[in-house]
Amino acid sequence: MTDIYDYIIVGAGSAGCALAYRLSENPSIRVLLLEFGGTDAGPFIQMPAALSYPMNMSRYDWGFESEAEPHLGGRKLATPRGKVIGGSSSINGMVYVRGHALDYDTWQDMGASGWSYQDVLPYFQRMETSHGGEAGWRGTSGPLHVTRGTKWNPLFDAFKTAGSQAGYGLTEDYNGSRQEGFGDMEMTVYKGRRWSAANAYLKPALKRPNLQLIKGALARRVLFEGNKASGLEYEIGGEIQSVRAGREVILAASSINSPKLLLQSGIGPAAHLHAHGIDVLADRPGVGQNLQDHLELYIQQACLQPITLYKHWNLISKGLIGLQWLLQGRGLGASNHFESCAFIRSGAGVQYPDIQYHFLPFAVRYDGKAAAEGHGFQAHVGPMRSKSRGRVELTSADPREKPSILFNYMSHEDDWADFRTAIRLTREIFGQDAFTPYRGKEIQPGSAVQSDAELDDFIKEHVESAYHPCGTCKMGAANDPLAVVDPECRVIGVEGLRVADSSIFPQITNGNLNAPSIMVGEKAADHILGKGMLPRSNAQPWIHPDWATRQR
Numbered sequence: 001m002t003d004i005y006d007y008i009i010v011g012a013g014s015a016g017c018a019l020a021y022r023l024s025e026n027p028s029i030r031v032l033l034l035e036f037g038g039t040d041a042g043p044f045i046q047m048p049a050a051l052s053y054p055m056n057m058s059r060y061d062w063g064f065e066s067e068a069e070p071h072l073g074g075r076k077l078a079t080p081r082g083k084v085i086g087g088s089s090s091i092n093g094m095v096y097v098r099g100h101a102l103d104y105d106t107w108q109d110m111g112a113s114g115w116s117y118q119d120v121l122p123y124f125q126r127m128e129t130s131h132g133g134e135a136g137w138r139g140t141s142g143p144l145h146v147t148r149g150t151k152w153n154p155l156f157d158a159f160k161t162a163g164s165q166a167g168y169g170l171t172e173d174y175n176g177s178r179q180e181g182f183g184d185m186e187m188t189v190y191k192g193r194r195w196s197a198a199n200a201y202l203k204p205a206l207k208r209p210n211l212q213l214i215k216g217a218l219a220r221r222v223l224f225e226g227n228k229a230s231g232l233e234y235e236i237g238g239e240i241q242s243v244r245a246g247r248e249v250i251l252a253a254s255s256i257n258s259p260k261l262l263l264q265s266g267i268g269p270a271a272h273l274h275a276h277g278i279d280v281l282a283d284r285p286g287v288g289q290n291l292q293d294h295l296e297l298y299i300q301q302a303c304l305q306p307i308t309l310y311k312h313w314n315l316i317s318k319g320l321i322g323l324q325w326l327l328q329g330r331g332l333g334a335s336n337h338f339e340s341c342a343f344i345r346s347g348a349g350v351q352y353p354d355i356q357y358h359f360l361p362f363a364v365r366y367d368g369k370a371a372a373e374g375h376g377f378q379a380h381v382g383p384m385r386s387k388s389r390g391r392v393e394l395t396s397a398d399p400r401e402k403p404s405i406l407f408n409y410m411s412h413e414d415d416w417a418d419f420r421t422a423i424r425l426t427r428e429i430f431g432q433d434a435f436t437p438y439r440g441k442e443i444q445p446g447s448a449v450q451s452d453a454e455l456d457d458f459i460k461e462h463v464e465s466a467y468h469p470c471g472t473c474k475m476g477a478a479n480d481p482l483a484v485v486d487p488e489c490r491v492i493g494v495e496g497l498r499v500a501d502s503s504i505f506p507q508i509t510n511g512n513l514n515a516p517s518i519m520v521g522e523k524a525a526d527h528i529l530g531k532g533m534l535p536r537s538n539a540q541p542w543i544h545p546d547w548a549t550r551q552r
Contacts, residue, residue, distance in 0.1 A: 013087020016252035017197035018521030086198030097511025101541035111476035134176030145190035149339035192329030282493030286482035291390035296382030302440030309362035500524035
């Protein structure tokens, strides 16, 4: 291998691993993958039930947080991003959600031509091996294994039954023809292990001699000859090095670091670059703008029966679960414990679901730091399509400095109404007969919190990020002044440079972002290779026939 590669990919995360796998399938193409993080070996990452650990370990996480959020009382919210092989797919909750079909039709309407649902469905099918999904809609031979849990706890079925009792439909596969309804949640877990993008894509690809991975490399800036990207400057072990790209440089460094790297390279809003003493190569005002995320609340209920994960919230039980997982790859350690879920519409006139539920047979914070007193269960609930928008900016021209992240959460009045609706709909679900044998008092918000003002106070104090940042290098038409990349992921205004990760989403998708991020890597690879796209699908997704007049 020489120090000239056909393609240089920055970031071994969800999209970057897929890109490395697909680009290196051709043995004549030399690919270099740069990753700042290190190995993903060890039980904290590989054991699904240990998911709260890696996202809170500086070894695996970039440690970003938002600026003081003005509409949340000045709270600073954690913004974990994976700093490890596999990126955020190695530290996330392993929940697998493609998104709704109409998400991608909306992308197309927003200028991302060729990214409609009919266009992207074949890429979702190519990337996955679905265990138990809907025939004809799911992939059966892809690198990414998608499985369902054992439903070991009766509360998982109680949640689905309660949804049915409340008048909602059931879905056999929310990643198939019908997202709307209550159903079993899917996870990127295979044979008891976290099936990250590293396990699915990167490790098989690294057996090829034409793919090289460099760990511990901090990308500093894209190098240019005139207007064309010619390579990358990076720092490793305190030394600054550079490497040349014969064809293209591809940024897959996350919705935080991809715009940061563009800005460091002179691509972004001219005034912002000037303020940091960076020469302007391409004035693209959209770089770092359009930041979106999902917020969620944990609605917690006490459980009258001692059947929840709370009984394992002690060192001895955790040790035994870990030992069983290490020896057999089975048991409670082999699940993320989000085994049932729902996607519902908040009201009549909403065409497709805009509220998501993750159900958990335990009352605890996502970071694992605070368990409720005693047995309980909870629903993570939040609106899917917030109208609030934020931004990512440089704090310094020094690549080692963290960026400034402001989500501007809850800055749109509709977001407050949407969250109040979500809380009230959740209480109704938990009030169904299916939960009667289990339902104790409401832990959070608490039954005394009822008025709009009381709910707003609770939301302001307790809402948390679902860790789904995206949108900061928006894909759109080349003549859209706020678009950063065109529909082939090419950075507008320069040559030889692309972005392919969740930062290119024009609008956030319905659900968790790992699956659509991997899909972007898969589809971008075909654009880069000039192979032509997979044939479009003719599949027609299910939309509630009475959506205009009925909420359920």
